[in-house]
Amino acid sequence: MSRFPLSPGRTLNALPALRTPALFLFLVFLASCVAHPPIGKIDALTRASYEVATGARAAYTTAIELEQKRLLAVLYTNETPGPESYELRPEDSMAPRLLAREAAIDVLVHYTEVLQAFAKYDFGSEIDDATTNLAASISSLSKRTDAGIDSGTVGVLSSIVNAAARWMAESARTDALIDIMSKAQPAIEKICTLLNDDHALLIAENIKNNRRLIRANTASFVLQLPSIADRAAKQDDLVRTLATAAAALETLDIVRTTLAQYPAAHREILNAMVDQPIETQLRSLVEDAQRIHKYYRNIKSLNR
Amino acid sequence: MKNVELIKTLSENAAELEKQVFALTGDESKAALKELNRTGELIDKLIKKTLDETAAEYTDAMTVLQECVVAFGEAQGKIKKIVKTIQKVSGALDAIEKLASKVA
Numbered sequence: 001m002s003r004f005p006l007s008p009g010r011t012l013n014a015l016p017a018l019r020t021p022a023l024f025l026f027l028v029f030l031a032s033c034v035a036h037p038p039i040g041k042i043d044a045l046t047r048a049s050y051e052v053a054t055g056a057r058a059a060y061t062t063a064i065e066l067e068q069k070r071l072l073a074v075l076y077t078n079e080t081p082g083p084e085s086y087e088l089r090p091e092d093s094m095a096p097r098l099l100a101r102e103a104a105i106d107v108l109v110h111y112t113e114v115l116q117a118f119a120k121y122d123f124g125s126e127i128d129d130a131t132t133n134l135a136a137s138i139s140s141l142s143k144r145t146d147a148g149i150d151s152g153t154v155g156v157l158s159s160i161v162n163a164a165a166r167w168m169a170e171s172a173r174t175d176a177l178i179d180i181m182s183k184a185q186p187a188i189e190k191i192c193t194l195l196n197d198d199h200a201l202l203i204a205e206n207i208k209n210n211r212r213l214i215r216a217n218t219a220s221f222v223l224q225l226p227s228i229a230d231r232a233a234k235q236d237d238l239v240r241t242l243a244t245a246a247a248a249l250e251t252l253d254i255v256r257t258t259l260a261q262y263p264a265a266h267r268e269i270l271n272a273m274v275d276q277p278i279e280t281q282l283r284s285l286v287e288d289a290q291r292i293h294k295y296y297r298n299i300k301s302l303n304r
Numbered sequence: 305m306k307n308v309e310l311i312k313t314l315s316e317n318a319a320e321l322e323k324q325v326f327a328l329t330g331d332e333s334k335a336a337l338k339e340l341n342r343t344g345e346l347i348d349k350l351i352k353k354t355l356d357e358t359a360a361e362y363t364d365a366m367t368v369l370q371e372c373v374v375a376f377g378e379a380q381g382k383i384k385k386i387v388k389t390i391q392k393v394s395g396a397l398d399a400i401e402k403l404a405s406k407v408a
Contacts, residue, residue, distance in 0.1 A: 074341055097355040104362045111369045118376045123383055130390035137397035144404045165390060169383050176379035180372050187368035194361055201308045205315055206351045212318055213344045216325045220337055 035174050036284055037119040038272040045265050048258050049112040053105050055255040056199075060098040062248035063203060066210040067094050069241055073217035094206060101198060104191050111184060119177060123169040128295065131162040135299045155300035163292055174273055181270045189263040196259050199252050207252075211245040214238070307354040311347055318343045 071088060090096055135158035142149035215238065222234045321343060324336035 070344075074344075077337065077341075092352075094352065094355075097352060097359070100355075100359045100362065104366055107366045107369050111373055114373045114376045118380055121380060123387070126384070126387045127390070130387050130394065134390055134394040134397070137394045137401065141397050141401040141404070144401050161390065165386050168386050172379070172383050172386075176376070176383075180375045180379070183375075184369055184372040187365040187372075190365040191362065191369070194358060194365075198355065198358060201311070202351050202355055205311055205347065209315065209318065209344050209347045209351070212322050213341065216322050216337055216340055219326065220333070 035273045036170070037174065037177055038269055039120060041265070041269045041272065042116050042119050045262070045269065046112045046116045048262060048265065049105075049109045052255050052258050052262070053109050055251045055258075056105055056195075057102065059199075059203065059207075059248045059251045059255065060094075060102060062244055063098060063207050063210075064093070064095050066207060066214065066241070066245055066248075070210040070213045070217075073214045073221065076221045077217045098203070101195060101203075104195060108188070108191055111188075115177075115181070118173070121173075123173070124166055127162060127165045127169060131158045131165065131295075132299065132302070134158055134161060135302065151300050155296045158299050159292060159296045162295055178270065178273055181266065185263070185267060185270065188266050192259045192262050196256050199256055199259075204249055204252050207245055207248055211242060214241055214245075307350055307357075311350050311354070314343055314347045314350070318347060 067088065135154050138149065138157060139151065139154045142154070218234065218238045222231050222238070225231045225234060318340055321336050321340040325333055325340060328336055
Protein backbone atom coordinates (compact mmCIF):
# COMPACT_ATOMS: atom_id res chain seq x y z
CA MET A 1 0.00 0.00 0.00
CA SER A 2 1.28 3.39 -0.89
CA ARG A 3 2.52 5.65 1.87
CA PHE A 4 0.62 8.38 0.15
CA PRO A 5 -3.06 7.54 0.24
CA LEU A 6 -3.71 10.37 -2.21
CA SER A 7 -0.89 9.76 -4.70
CA PRO A 8 -1.14 11.71 -8.03
CA GLY A 9 -2.45 8.71 -9.92
CA ARG A 10 -5.09 7.88 -7.31
CA THR A 11 -6.15 11.48 -6.98
CA LEU A 12 -6.48 11.88 -10.72
CA ASN A 13 -8.23 8.54 -11.03
CA ALA A 14 -10.77 9.74 -8.52
CA LEU A 15 -11.86 12.27 -11.12
CA PRO A 16 -14.00 9.86 -13.15
CA ALA A 17 -16.10 9.51 -10.03
CA LEU A 18 -16.92 13.14 -10.60
CA ARG A 19 -18.03 12.23 -14.07
CA THR A 20 -21.51 12.78 -12.94
CA PRO A 21 -24.19 15.08 -14.22
CA ALA A 22 -22.97 17.59 -11.63
CA LEU A 23 -19.52 17.88 -13.23
CA PHE A 24 -20.94 18.25 -16.71
CA LEU A 25 -23.49 20.74 -15.47
CA PHE A 26 -20.66 22.81 -14.02
CA LEU A 27 -18.69 22.71 -17.29
CA VAL A 28 -21.77 23.48 -19.31
CA PHE A 29 -22.70 26.30 -16.96
CA LEU A 30 -19.21 27.74 -17.33
CA ALA A 31 -19.43 27.64 -21.11
CA SER A 32 -22.93 29.02 -21.29
CA CYS A 33 -22.26 31.94 -18.94
CA VAL A 34 -21.01 33.82 -22.01
CA ALA A 35 -23.41 35.54 -24.38
CA HIS A 36 -23.00 34.21 -27.92
CA PRO A 37 -22.87 36.66 -30.83
CA PRO A 38 -26.12 36.66 -32.86
CA ILE A 39 -24.66 35.25 -36.08
CA GLY A 40 -27.92 35.47 -38.06
CA LYS A 41 -28.19 39.19 -37.37
CA ILE A 42 -24.50 39.76 -38.17
CA ASP A 43 -24.94 37.91 -41.48
CA ALA A 44 -27.97 40.10 -42.26
CA LEU A 45 -25.94 43.24 -41.48
CA THR A 46 -23.16 42.08 -43.81
CA ARG A 47 -25.68 41.39 -46.58
CA ALA A 48 -27.15 44.86 -46.03
CA SER A 49 -23.71 46.46 -46.38
CA TYR A 50 -23.17 44.58 -49.69
CA GLU A 51 -26.59 45.79 -50.92
CA VAL A 52 -25.66 49.38 -50.02
CA ALA A 53 -22.34 49.08 -51.83
CA THR A 54 -23.81 47.49 -54.96
CA GLY A 55 -26.76 49.91 -55.13
CA ALA A 56 -24.68 53.02 -54.49
CA ARG A 57 -22.04 52.01 -57.06
CA ALA A 58 -24.73 51.46 -59.70
CA ALA A 59 -26.31 54.85 -58.96
CA TYR A 60 -22.91 56.59 -58.97
CA THR A 61 -22.01 55.04 -62.33
CA THR A 62 -25.29 56.29 -63.79
CA ALA A 63 -24.70 59.77 -62.30
CA ILE A 64 -21.31 59.96 -64.06
CA GLU A 65 -22.79 58.71 -67.37
CA LEU A 66 -25.63 61.22 -67.17
CA GLU A 67 -23.15 64.01 -66.53
CA GLN A 68 -21.33 63.14 -69.75
CA LYS A 69 -24.60 62.92 -71.71
CA ARG A 70 -25.76 66.26 -70.34
CA LEU A 71 -22.48 67.78 -71.46
CA LEU A 72 -23.02 66.51 -75.01
CA ALA A 73 -26.69 67.46 -75.10
CA VAL A 74 -25.96 71.07 -74.05
CA LEU A 75 -23.05 71.20 -76.49
CA TYR A 76 -25.26 70.02 -79.39
CA THR A 77 -27.99 72.61 -78.86
CA ASN A 78 -25.41 75.36 -78.41
CA GLU A 79 -27.98 77.54 -76.68
CA THR A 80 -25.53 78.51 -73.95
CA PRO A 81 -21.78 78.99 -74.04
CA GLY A 82 -20.97 75.33 -73.54
CA PRO A 83 -17.81 73.56 -72.43
CA GLU A 84 -14.84 73.74 -74.74
CA SER A 85 -14.29 70.02 -74.70
CA TYR A 86 -16.43 66.86 -74.68
CA GLU A 87 -14.51 65.68 -71.68
CA LEU A 88 -14.96 67.17 -68.22
CA ARG A 89 -11.85 68.04 -66.27
CA PRO A 90 -11.62 65.70 -63.25
CA GLU A 91 -12.03 68.61 -60.83
CA ASP A 92 -15.27 69.60 -62.58
CA SER A 93 -16.62 66.05 -62.68
CA MET A 94 -18.81 64.19 -60.21
CA ALA A 95 -16.43 61.21 -60.32
CA PRO A 96 -13.96 62.26 -57.57
CA ARG A 97 -16.81 63.42 -55.33
CA LEU A 98 -18.56 60.08 -55.71
CA LEU A 99 -15.30 58.19 -55.17
CA ALA A 100 -15.04 59.84 -51.74
CA ARG A 101 -18.51 58.46 -50.85
CA GLU A 102 -17.62 55.07 -52.29
CA ALA A 103 -14.55 55.00 -50.04
CA ALA A 104 -16.78 55.55 -46.98
CA ILE A 105 -19.06 52.71 -48.11
CA ASP A 106 -16.02 50.47 -48.65
CA VAL A 107 -14.86 51.13 -45.08
CA LEU A 108 -18.35 50.26 -43.81
CA VAL A 109 -18.36 47.02 -45.83
CA HIS A 110 -14.85 46.10 -44.68
CA TYR A 111 -15.73 46.75 -41.03
CA THR A 112 -18.83 44.52 -41.33
CA GLU A 113 -16.86 41.75 -43.05
CA VAL A 114 -14.21 41.76 -40.32
CA LEU A 115 -16.92 41.86 -37.63
CA GLN A 116 -18.60 38.84 -39.27
CA ALA A 117 -15.33 36.93 -39.62
CA PHE A 118 -14.41 37.59 -35.98
CA ALA A 119 -17.88 36.68 -34.67
CA LYS A 120 -17.89 33.44 -36.69
CA TYR A 121 -14.23 32.45 -36.26
CA ASP A 122 -14.11 28.82 -35.11
CA PHE A 123 -11.92 29.11 -32.03
CA GLY A 124 -13.77 26.05 -30.69
CA SER A 125 -12.35 23.60 -33.23
CA GLU A 126 -8.82 24.94 -32.66
CA ILE A 127 -9.33 24.46 -28.91
CA ASP A 128 -10.73 20.95 -29.54
CA ASP A 129 -7.63 20.05 -31.58
CA ALA A 130 -5.31 21.48 -28.92
CA THR A 131 -7.05 19.71 -26.02
CA THR A 132 -7.23 16.45 -27.98
CA ASN A 133 -3.45 16.65 -28.44
CA LEU A 134 -3.15 17.50 -24.75
CA ALA A 135 -5.20 14.41 -23.85
CA ALA A 136 -2.98 12.27 -26.07
CA SER A 137 0.13 13.73 -24.43
CA ILE A 138 -1.23 13.06 -20.91
CA SER A 139 -2.22 9.53 -21.86
CA SER A 140 1.12 8.81 -23.52
CA LEU A 141 3.11 10.22 -20.59
CA SER A 142 0.97 8.29 -18.14
CA LYS A 143 1.68 5.01 -19.94
CA ARG A 144 5.40 5.80 -20.19
CA THR A 145 5.72 6.68 -16.50
CA ASP A 146 3.20 4.13 -15.19
CA ALA A 147 1.26 6.97 -13.60
CA GLY A 148 -1.85 4.86 -13.92
CA ILE A 149 -4.13 7.53 -15.29
CA ASP A 150 -6.97 5.77 -17.10
CA SER A 151 -8.79 6.95 -20.24
CA GLY A 152 -11.77 8.19 -18.20
CA THR A 153 -9.53 10.47 -16.16
CA VAL A 154 -7.79 11.77 -19.28
CA GLY A 155 -11.22 12.45 -20.74
CA VAL A 156 -12.38 14.38 -17.70
CA LEU A 157 -9.14 16.39 -17.48
CA SER A 158 -9.14 17.41 -21.10
CA SER A 159 -12.89 18.10 -20.99
CA ILE A 160 -12.27 20.52 -18.13
CA VAL A 161 -9.43 22.21 -20.03
CA ASN A 162 -11.57 22.25 -23.17
CA ALA A 163 -14.58 23.80 -21.41
CA ALA A 164 -12.44 26.33 -19.56
CA ALA A 165 -10.55 27.32 -22.74
CA ARG A 166 -13.77 27.66 -24.68
CA TRP A 167 -15.23 29.76 -21.88
CA MET A 168 -12.15 32.01 -21.92
CA ALA A 169 -12.22 32.31 -25.72
CA GLU A 170 -15.94 32.98 -25.90
CA SER A 171 -15.94 35.52 -23.07
CA ALA A 172 -12.92 37.28 -24.65
CA ARG A 173 -14.73 37.29 -28.00
CA THR A 174 -17.94 38.70 -26.52
CA ASP A 175 -16.05 41.35 -24.52
CA ALA A 176 -14.13 42.40 -27.63
CA LEU A 177 -17.29 42.51 -29.74
CA ILE A 178 -19.12 44.66 -27.18
CA ASP A 179 -16.13 46.97 -26.74
CA ILE A 180 -15.31 47.41 -30.44
CA MET A 181 -18.91 47.63 -31.62
CA SER A 182 -19.66 50.27 -28.94
CA LYS A 183 -16.79 52.36 -30.31
CA ALA A 184 -17.94 51.82 -33.89
CA GLN A 185 -21.61 52.69 -33.25
CA PRO A 186 -21.28 56.54 -33.38
CA ALA A 187 -19.04 56.32 -36.46
CA ILE A 188 -21.55 54.09 -38.23
CA GLU A 189 -24.37 56.49 -37.35
CA LYS A 190 -22.33 59.40 -38.69
CA ILE A 191 -21.39 57.70 -41.99
CA CYS A 192 -24.96 56.50 -42.63
CA THR A 193 -26.43 59.96 -41.91
CA LEU A 194 -23.86 61.70 -44.12
CA LEU A 195 -24.38 59.24 -46.97
CA ASN A 196 -28.14 59.53 -46.75
CA ASP A 197 -28.00 63.34 -46.76
CA ASP A 198 -25.64 63.33 -49.73
CA HIS A 199 -27.72 60.75 -51.60
CA ALA A 200 -31.10 62.32 -51.00
CA LEU A 201 -30.18 66.00 -51.23
CA LEU A 202 -27.23 66.20 -53.56
CA ILE A 203 -26.63 63.11 -55.68
CA ALA A 204 -30.34 62.61 -56.40
CA GLU A 205 -30.62 66.33 -57.28
CA ASN A 206 -27.59 65.97 -59.56
CA ILE A 207 -29.27 63.08 -61.39
CA LYS A 208 -32.57 65.00 -61.65
CA ASN A 209 -30.77 68.11 -62.93
CA ASN A 210 -28.85 66.19 -65.59
CA ARG A 211 -31.99 64.27 -66.59
CA ARG A 212 -33.86 67.56 -67.02
CA LEU A 213 -31.10 69.12 -69.13
CA ILE A 214 -30.67 66.00 -71.28
CA ARG A 215 -34.42 65.81 -71.91
CA ALA A 216 -34.90 69.51 -72.79
CA ASN A 217 -31.76 69.85 -74.90
CA THR A 218 -32.19 66.55 -76.73
CA ALA A 219 -35.84 67.37 -77.51
CA SER A 220 -34.72 70.67 -79.10
CA PHE A 221 -31.82 69.03 -80.91
CA VAL A 222 -33.84 66.10 -82.26
CA LEU A 223 -36.21 68.42 -84.16
CA GLN A 224 -33.27 69.85 -86.07
CA LEU A 225 -32.20 66.46 -87.43
CA PRO A 226 -33.06 66.11 -91.09
CA SER A 227 -33.36 62.30 -91.15
CA ILE A 228 -36.40 60.62 -89.58
CA ALA A 229 -34.26 57.58 -88.83
CA ASP A 230 -31.77 59.74 -86.95
CA ARG A 231 -34.61 61.38 -85.01
CA ALA A 232 -36.04 57.99 -84.08
CA ALA A 233 -32.63 56.73 -82.96
CA LYS A 234 -32.04 59.84 -80.86
CA GLN A 235 -35.51 59.53 -79.31
CA ASP A 236 -34.84 55.89 -78.45
CA ASP A 237 -31.56 56.86 -76.88
CA LEU A 238 -33.31 59.56 -74.86
CA VAL A 239 -35.96 57.13 -73.61
CA ARG A 240 -33.26 54.69 -72.49
CA THR A 241 -31.29 57.45 -70.76
CA LEU A 242 -34.37 58.68 -68.91
CA ALA A 243 -35.19 55.11 -67.84
CA THR A 244 -31.63 54.65 -66.54
CA ALA A 245 -31.90 57.90 -64.59
CA ALA A 246 -35.22 56.81 -63.08
CA ALA A 247 -33.69 53.45 -62.11
CA ALA A 248 -30.73 55.20 -60.46
CA LEU A 249 -33.09 57.38 -58.41
CA GLU A 250 -35.07 54.29 -57.34
CA THR A 251 -31.81 52.53 -56.39
CA LEU A 252 -30.71 55.52 -54.32
CA ASP A 253 -34.05 55.38 -52.55
CA ILE A 254 -33.55 51.68 -51.68
CA VAL A 255 -30.00 52.44 -50.50
CA ARG A 256 -31.41 55.28 -48.37
CA THR A 257 -33.91 52.91 -46.69
CA THR A 258 -31.19 50.33 -45.97
CA LEU A 259 -28.76 52.95 -44.64
CA ALA A 260 -31.48 54.43 -42.41
CA GLN A 261 -31.94 51.01 -40.76
CA TYR A 262 -28.26 50.13 -40.64
CA PRO A 263 -27.21 51.86 -37.36
CA ALA A 264 -30.23 50.40 -35.53
CA ALA A 265 -29.37 46.91 -36.81
CA HIS A 266 -25.78 47.32 -35.59
CA ARG A 267 -27.02 48.49 -32.18
CA GLU A 268 -29.42 45.54 -32.02
CA ILE A 269 -26.50 43.10 -32.40
CA LEU A 270 -24.65 44.93 -29.64
CA ASN A 271 -27.68 44.89 -27.34
CA ALA A 272 -28.27 41.20 -28.06
CA MET A 273 -24.89 40.41 -26.50
CA VAL A 274 -25.36 42.72 -23.54
CA ASP A 275 -28.85 41.48 -22.67
CA GLN A 276 -29.13 38.00 -24.10
CA PRO A 277 -32.67 36.63 -23.71
CA ILE A 278 -33.16 33.61 -21.43
CA GLU A 279 -34.35 31.40 -24.34
CA THR A 280 -31.04 31.97 -26.15
CA GLN A 281 -29.08 31.22 -22.99
CA LEU A 282 -31.05 28.00 -22.47
CA ARG A 283 -30.47 26.96 -26.07
CA SER A 284 -26.73 27.58 -25.62
CA LEU A 285 -26.83 25.58 -22.39
CA VAL A 286 -28.30 22.56 -24.15
CA GLU A 287 -25.91 22.87 -27.11
CA ASP A 288 -22.88 23.17 -24.82
CA ALA A 289 -24.03 20.17 -22.75
CA GLN A 290 -24.30 18.04 -25.88
CA ARG A 291 -20.96 19.26 -27.19
CA ILE A 292 -19.02 18.66 -23.96
CA HIS A 293 -20.54 15.20 -23.53
CA LYS A 294 -19.66 14.30 -27.12
CA TYR A 295 -16.13 15.65 -26.66
CA TYR A 296 -15.63 13.62 -23.46
CA ARG A 297 -16.81 10.38 -25.08
CA ASN A 298 -14.60 11.02 -28.08
CA ILE A 299 -11.48 11.68 -25.97
CA LYS A 300 -12.16 8.66 -23.76
CA SER A 301 -12.41 6.34 -26.77
CA LEU A 302 -9.28 7.83 -28.36
CA ASN A 303 -7.15 7.20 -25.26
CA ARG A 304 -8.21 3.64 -24.52
CA MET B 305 -27.60 73.53 -45.34
CA LYS B 306 -28.04 76.93 -47.01
CA ASN B 307 -26.64 75.44 -50.21
CA VAL B 308 -29.18 72.63 -50.06
CA GLU B 309 -32.06 75.08 -49.73
CA LEU B 310 -30.66 77.09 -52.61
CA ILE B 311 -30.32 73.95 -54.74
CA LYS B 312 -33.95 73.06 -54.01
CA THR B 313 -35.16 76.53 -55.01
CA LEU B 314 -33.08 76.51 -58.18
CA SER B 315 -34.32 73.02 -58.94
CA GLU B 316 -37.93 74.20 -58.71
CA ASN B 317 -37.11 77.09 -61.05
CA ALA B 318 -35.44 74.67 -63.47
CA ALA B 319 -38.49 72.40 -63.47
CA GLU B 320 -40.64 75.41 -64.37
CA LEU B 321 -38.21 76.44 -67.14
CA GLU B 322 -38.27 72.92 -68.56
CA LYS B 323 -42.05 73.10 -68.82
CA GLN B 324 -41.67 76.38 -70.73
CA VAL B 325 -39.17 74.81 -73.15
CA PHE B 326 -41.82 72.27 -74.14
CA ALA B 327 -44.85 74.61 -73.90
CA LEU B 328 -43.40 77.53 -75.88
CA THR B 329 -42.22 77.61 -79.48
CA GLY B 330 -39.56 79.35 -81.56
CA ASP B 331 -37.37 81.98 -79.91
CA GLU B 332 -39.33 81.86 -76.65
CA SER B 333 -38.60 78.16 -76.31
CA LYS B 334 -34.93 78.76 -77.13
CA ALA B 335 -34.73 81.52 -74.52
CA ALA B 336 -36.29 79.22 -71.92
CA LEU B 337 -33.79 76.49 -72.83
CA LYS B 338 -30.91 78.92 -72.53
CA GLU B 339 -32.13 79.96 -69.09
CA LEU B 340 -32.66 76.32 -68.11
CA ASN B 341 -29.07 75.47 -69.10
CA ARG B 342 -27.74 78.37 -67.09
CA THR B 343 -29.79 77.37 -64.04
CA GLY B 344 -28.75 73.75 -64.50
CA GLU B 345 -25.10 74.76 -64.65
CA LEU B 346 -25.52 76.73 -61.44
CA ILE B 347 -27.23 73.78 -59.70
CA ASP B 348 -24.41 71.50 -60.86
CA LYS B 349 -21.70 73.78 -59.48
CA LEU B 350 -23.54 74.25 -56.20
CA ILE B 351 -24.01 70.49 -55.77
CA LYS B 352 -20.31 69.83 -56.38
CA LYS B 353 -19.28 72.62 -54.04
CA THR B 354 -21.51 71.20 -51.28
CA LEU B 355 -20.23 67.66 -51.88
CA ASP B 356 -16.67 68.99 -51.54
CA GLU B 357 -17.54 70.71 -48.27
CA THR B 358 -19.15 67.63 -46.68
CA ALA B 359 -16.42 65.20 -47.86
CA ALA B 360 -14.18 66.07 -44.90
CA GLU B 361 -16.93 65.11 -42.43
CA TYR B 362 -16.52 61.45 -43.38
CA THR B 363 -12.84 61.33 -42.43
CA ASP B 364 -13.13 61.02 -38.63
CA ALA B 365 -15.84 58.36 -38.77
CA MET B 366 -13.90 56.38 -41.39
CA THR B 367 -10.78 56.52 -39.19
CA VAL B 368 -12.74 55.14 -36.20
CA LEU B 369 -14.07 52.23 -38.28
CA GLN B 370 -10.58 51.46 -39.60
CA GLU B 371 -9.31 51.41 -36.00
CA CYS B 372 -12.12 49.01 -35.12
CA VAL B 373 -11.00 46.69 -37.93
CA VAL B 374 -7.47 46.67 -36.45
CA ALA B 375 -8.92 46.07 -32.97
CA PHE B 376 -10.77 42.96 -34.20
CA GLY B 377 -7.49 41.57 -35.51
CA GLU B 378 -5.74 42.23 -32.21
CA ALA B 379 -8.58 40.62 -30.23
CA GLN B 380 -8.39 37.55 -32.48
CA GLY B 381 -4.66 37.30 -31.80
CA LYS B 382 -5.23 37.45 -28.03
CA ILE B 383 -7.83 34.67 -28.15
CA LYS B 384 -5.53 32.49 -30.23
CA LYS B 385 -3.00 32.75 -27.41
CA ILE B 386 -5.30 30.49 -25.33
CA VAL B 387 -4.92 27.77 -27.97
CA LYS B 388 -1.18 28.37 -28.13
CA THR B 389 -0.92 27.99 -24.34
CA ILE B 390 -2.64 24.59 -24.46
CA GLN B 391 -0.38 23.60 -27.35
CA LYS B 392 2.66 24.62 -25.30
CA VAL B 393 1.52 22.49 -22.33
CA SER B 394 0.91 19.60 -24.68
CA GLY B 395 4.36 20.10 -26.21
CA ALA B 396 5.96 20.23 -22.77
CA LEU B 397 4.30 16.93 -21.81
CA ASP B 398 5.56 15.36 -25.05
CA ALA B 399 9.06 16.58 -24.24
CA ILE B 400 8.83 15.09 -20.74
CA GLU B 401 7.65 11.81 -22.26
CA LYS B 402 10.64 11.73 -24.63
CA LEU B 403 12.90 12.49 -21.74
CA ALA B 404 11.30 9.69 -19.70
CA SER B 405 11.75 7.25 -22.59
CA LYS B 406 15.45 8.14 -22.79
CA VAL B 407 15.87 7.69 -19.03
CA ALA B 408 14.12 4.31 -19.26
